[in-house]
Amino acid sequence: MNDHAHVLLRPGAEDPHAALAAVDTARADYRQRYAEAQMIVPDAVFDEVREVNTALGAVYGTLVRLTRGMPREGDDLPGVQRGVRQGWRLLSRMRAAMRTDLDVTEPSHGQDMRRPRSSP
16 A cells, blocks of 8 residues: 555556556455454454554555545545554554464553664
């Protein structure tokens, strides 16, 4: 989705409908994985999975509307970029929940599980 947002930021560089088709292909695969997860993932992890799904769905919807030239009020590329960043944060939380469930790490108790950035 991030790549598609960049296509929309550079009009004429690539066909936005072709880029959206690539997102649709990835989304179809994702939806299959999500359906499988509903059947096998523990509730504590699935709560996080559901949040990721909701956030990614919102970003996808905005991208589709922008690509088709039918945006809703508030639909814009900076909002897409914020949504993608939020999706990464939610994915980090989901990964932490999965690792906790597998007993690979301790629960984070609301802490950000991402590694701190190293200084240049």
